Amino acid sequence: xxQVTQNPRYLITVTGKKLTVTxxxxxxxxxxxxYRQDPGLGLRQIYYSMNVxxxxxxxxxxxxxVSRKEKRNFPLILESxxxxxxxxxFCASSPPGRLDGYTFGSGTRLTVx
Amino acid sequence: xxxxxxxxHHVILSEAASLELGCNYSYGxxxxxxxxxxxxxxxxxxxxxxxxxxxLVKGIKGFEAEFIKSKFSFNLRKPSVQxxxxxxxxxxxxxxxxxxxxxxxxxxxxxxx
Numbered sequence: 001x002x003q004v005t006q007n008p009r010y011l012i013t014v015t016g017k018k019l020t021v022t023x024x025x026x027x028x029x030x031x032x033x034x035y036r037q038d039p040g041l042g043l044r045q046i047y048y049s050m051n052v053x054x055x056x057x058x059x060x061x062x063x064x065x066v067s068r069k070e071k072r073n074f075p076l077i078l079e080s081x082x083x084x085x086x087x088x089x090f091c092a093s094s095p096p097g098r099l100d101g102y103t104f105g106s107g108t109r110l111t112v113x
Numbered sequence: 114x115x116x117x118x119x120x121x122h123h124v125i126l127s128e129a130a131s132l133e134l135g136c137n138y139s140y141g142x143x144x145x146x147x148x149x150x151x152x153x154x155x156x157x158x159x160x161x162x163x164x165x166x167x168x169l170v171k172g173i174k175g176f177e178a179e180f181i182k183s184k185f186s187f188n189l190r191k192p193s194v195q196x197x198x199x200x201x202x203x204x205x206x207x208x209x210x211x212x213x214x215x216x217x218x219x220x221x222x223x224x225x226x
Contacts, residue, residue: 031212040122042203042218043157050212058213090156094212102214104156 002027006091006105013081013112021076021108023091029103030096032074033058034066036087037107043090049074081112115140117206119217126194127225134189134220136178136204143209146187148178151201151219160202163187164209174198196226 004025013019025032033048035058045058049068063085065077074093078085088109092102118137126132138144145164149157161172168180178189187204204217 033214035216040218042117042119043216045213045215048213092214096212102157102159104158106156 002103004091004093004103004105006089006108009106009108011108011110013110015082015112016080019078019081019110021078021089021091021110023074023076023105024072025074025091025093025103026072027093027095027103028071029093030071032068032091032093033102034064034074034076035090035092036060036085037090038087046076046089081110083112086110086112115144115206115208115213115215117204117215117217119202119204119220121220122218123221123223125223125225128196129193130224132189132191132194132198132222134202134204134222136187136189136217138185138187138204138206138215140185140206140208145207145209146178146180147205147207147214148172148176148187148189149203149205149216151203153200157203160189194222194224196224198222199224 007022030051034046035043037043044060047066049055091105094102116139147162148160150160151157163170163180171177201219201221203219207214
């Protein structure tokens with residue numbers, strides 16, 4: 001089944017403790033992206049990657065890092081999480097060229113206390 | 114950069130009522146347009162999309178949307194809503210030449226049985 005898999009689904013952590021949210025897709029998509037969803041703000045893009053070793057900032061990159069060493073994986077790294085990063089995070093992927101819409105992961109609900 | 118506005122943040126309807134959710138975007142070039150739905154506790158799913166051609170687009174579950182280029186709008190409609198349509202709806206825009214998908218703030222729809 002074609003899908004985007006995120007882990008974990010739920011995570012509670014403390015301020016300053018580094019964490020990684022994994023994202024993996026099995027569709028051989030070049031393009032991958034991370035969004036955070038906050039009430040009333042919709043989804044805002046954090047980082048995106050056009051292909052392996054090619055990443056760029058989205059609208060809200062501060063406090064986040066990403067890497068794209070392999071085509072299928074696009075982990076999101078919070079080096080020193082803060083409470084304002086409490087949010088619902090979605091990973092998405094799409095093929096190149098004219099999109100047929102993104103495929104989204106099931107989301108990761110992160111709480112930083 | 115493009116932006117998307119969804120003016121209705123919360124909509125409450127009774128079953129069988131007609132639905133229209135507004136979406137306006139700002140971007141000077143050619144765009145691809147999407148509506149996504151997020152059911153409670155789930156990830157985003159594509160309802161419908163517009164790339165070119167007939168500006169009236171039909172999607173899944175009886176939804177349709179009309180692209181009006183002169184008004185920079187892509188409103189979502191459904192003639193008769195059901196309780197199962199209770200969800201949050203997101204409009205999204207992508208420049209035809211790029212990959213960045215920008216979302217509106219979302220409209221939370223509640224359908225009363």
